[in-house]
Amino acid sequence: MDGVELLLAALAVGAATGVTDATSALVRDAATAFRTLVRQRLTGDGQEALRSLEADPTDSGVWQVRLAEDLARNGVDRDERILSLARDLLARVEAAGGRTDVGPVDLRGAQGVQFGNANTQHNTFH
Template sequence: MDPLALVLGALAAGAADLTGGAVTDAYRALKRLVAARLSGRGPAQLALAQYERDPRTWREPVAVGLRGSGALADPAVLEAAQRLMALVDADGARAGRFVVHLTGAQGVQIGDHNTQHNRFGA
């Protein structure tokens, strides 16, 4: 699964189920990790705060912040999103729908409409 779709989907799913318990705990853990990644990025921090109330409106501003912060390549963020999605969609988790593999990756681009220029080595 695309890391951006995974993180945004997990944030939206967690925000929709704030009834307490394991889902709420997993959502708060993910949100803390994402907020830490967005630290110092004022517009993205504002968008994250508003995302809980209106994910459709704030999706793109949060996405911009996630792309620019390195959160989408952060194993802790991805694992937290996977853990949350496993709680809200156990069947999808068992089917491997939320798996993202980035082991040993360099210069990773995931998603649509990306531009990248890499220079590895000397």
């Protein structure tokens, strides 16, 4: 899993676990700290994409593509501190019984992308 894939997985898992009462305080705290650090490095497009994810973690609209591009453009995918926090968050979620499986993701040339499970997507390309 490359840096962008790792970050997207951690952001998605962190957003999903942040909304459940059953989530341990350790996982919630790790997710909040991770998102805060990532948010500081994002530009307008990335900020908006992250807000979309946080508003509805089950909606896998275009936030993944916009967020992936912004993470790479700003070098977040190469920041070892942030990557370490992402790994830690995924490990905490997995230890708490959550599922963190993410297969290879290649977004080069992508126009309509979904990330996660049980998604619905409607695209109109012109």
